[in-house]
Amino acid sequence: MPSPLTTDELRALDKAHLWHPFTQMRDWCATDHDPIVIERGEGAWLWDTEGNRYLDGNSSIWTNIHGHRHPAIDAALREQLEKMAHCSALGFTNEPAIRLAKALVDCFPEGTLTRVFYTDDGSTAMECACKMALQFRQLTGHPERHRFVAFDQAYHGDTAGAASLGGIGTFHERFQKTGFDVIHVSDVEALRALPEEVVNTVAGVAIEPLIQGAAGMRLWPGGMLRELRTWCDETDTFLIFDEVMTGFGRTGKLFACQHEDVLPDFLALAKGLTGGYLPLAATLTTERVFSAFLGTPEEQKTFYYGHSYCANPLGCAAALASLSLFETEETLSGVETKRVRLAESLQSHFGDHPSVGGIRQLGLIAAIDLVKDRTTSEPFPWSDLTGAKVCIAARKHGLLTRPVLDTLVFMPPLCVTEDEIEHGVAALARAVDEVLG
Ligand SMILES: *Cc1c(COP(=O)(O)O)cnc(C)c1O
Numbered sequence: 001m002p003s004p005l006t007t008d009e010l011r012a013l014d015k016a017h018l019w020h021p022f023t024q025m026r027d028w029c030a031t032d033h034d035p036i037v038i039e040r041g042e043g044a045w046l047w048d049t050e051g052n053r054y055l056d057g058n059s060s061i062w063t064n065i066h067g068h069r070h071p072a073i074d075a076a077l078r079e080q081l082e083k084m085a086h087c088s089a090l091g092f093t094n095e096p097a098i099r100l101a102k103a104l105v106d107c108f109p110e111g112t113l114t115r116v117f118y119t120d121d122g123s124t125a126m127e128c129a130c131k132m133a134l135q136f137r138q139l140t141g142h143p144e145r146h147r148f149v150a151f152d153q154a155y156h157g158d159t160a161g162a163a164s165l166g167g168i169g170t171f172h173e174r175f176q177k178t179g180f181d182v183i184h185v186s187d188v189e190a191l192r193a194l195p196e197e198v199v200n201t202v203a204g205v206a207i208e209p210l211i212q213g214a215a216g217m218r219l220w221p222g223g224m225l226r227e228l229r230t231w232c233d234e235t236d237t238f239l240i241f242d243e244v245m246t247g248f249g250r251t252g253k254l255f256a257c258q259h260e261d262v263l264p265d266f267l268a269l270a271k272g273l274t275g276g277y278l279p280l281a282a283t284l285t286t287e288r289v290f291s292a293f294l295g296t297p298e299e300q301k302t303f304y305y306g307h308s309y310c311a312n313p314l315g316c317a318a319a320l321a322s323l324s325l326f327e328t329e330e331t332l333s334g335v336e337t338k339r340v341r342l343a344e345s346l347q348s349h350f351g352d353h354p355s356v357g358g359i360r361q362l363g364l365i366a367a368i369d370l371v372k373d374r375t376t377s378e379p380f381p382w383s384d385l386t387g388a389k390v391c392i393a394a395r396k397h398g399l400l401t402r403p404v405l406d407t408l409v410f411m412p413p414l415c416v417t418e419d420e421i422e423h424g425v426a427a428l429a430r431a432v433d434e435v436l437g
């Protein structure tokens with residue numbers, strides 16, 4: 001064991017050598033910024049190196065499902081570790097990956113989504129779906145169908161292809177031209193209005209079903225997925241669902257698309273797939289897509305795509321254990337009770353709060369919009385970083401979360417108790433009052 005480091009030593013080394021995601025490092029490295037060093041977790045809670053306890057109010061950026069250190073997932077990982085941590089999926093296979101593929105396919109009606117391609121994270125799960133869609137069009141005689149339709153405010157990840165689908169100016173504008181050829185639309189109506197000669201160039205339509213996460217938990221109108229499915233069927237266009245955030249119970253059903261009984265041609269899964277333990281992702285697709293890639297070596301139909309850690313056995317073992325917990329712990333029926341409790345807490349703390357312009361909720365995903373004036377919905381200047389200040393203030397009250405601009409996000413692990421929900425929402429309310437006076 002290396003000699004222990006004090007919290008201050010860890011902070012100094014971090015500031016000297018790390019570069020954090022989505023972070024202005026000038027502020028991070030400022031002398032008056034003392035980053036929290038998280039040391040351990042249990043259930044819905046995290047502890048820092050100074051012994052402070054925080055509710056994991058955004059499920060460690062939307063990944064954690066059954067809590068930290070869940071005994072069943074820990075045990076599955078230990079058991080797999082006794083055998084091996086990793087082996088390649090190029091030329092070999094492994095039992096956890098096989099079992100997980102079967103378990104994922106079994107989540108959907110027989111004969112629908114039947115094939116599983118493993119990648120590492122949400123971005124690559126989407127990248128993989130798009131590349132499969134493009135190559136399918138080339139292999140089936142329609143190379144002119146080389147574009148994608150995505151939605152304004154969408155977020156599908158940060159690799160070049162996934163980012164080009166994105167519709168959030170601050171994140172995506174800079175790299176819009178370095179990825180896929182993408183048409184952005186605001187809603188189904190705008191999609192329907194696309195001229196036929198444009199539609200004939202489209203390989204697929206990508207969407208975060210029911211709710212756009214990074215856009216600030218924006219809810220889509222009910223029935224939209226069905227309308228999309230119909231449009232895609234009529235135009236012979238692929239429907240690509242990005243359930244990287246919504247998957248694995250977050251919305252109250254195992255997958256968001258099950259709320260509207262709609263199936264896509266490609267389904268991207270990541271964040272919660274391993275219960276929030278390890279980076280593993282999966283792109284599910286149909287036998288129709290899969291079979292187009294079969295052929296002799298000379299036909300050049302192979303899908304030349306993959307990553308070193310595809311089908312990582314440790315990740316697959318964690319994912320299998322996490323999926324089983326939905327049955328053994330009846331997670332989803334618990335989520336329904338907690339959803340109601342969350343709605344009550346939000347209403348009692350923020351229902352008529354003068355600085356709250358709106359509250360949105362889907363399952364255990366909650367968003368609270370802070371505004372300068374409730375009656376006019378006038379926003380705070382974005383450069384005030386009001387949402388960020390509130391989330392920093394909430395730490396003193398035992399809550400960790402991150403806002404999307406001035407939208408506060410509360411999205412605890414599904415194992416959260418009703419008391420913990422109240423603790424989290426109350427902590428946010430106290431922080432709002434402290435910051436806004
Ligand atoms: C987080 C997220 C992604 C990207 O996933 P990474 O694992 O961060 O690459 C893609 N789509 C949605 C909807 C997400 O929430």
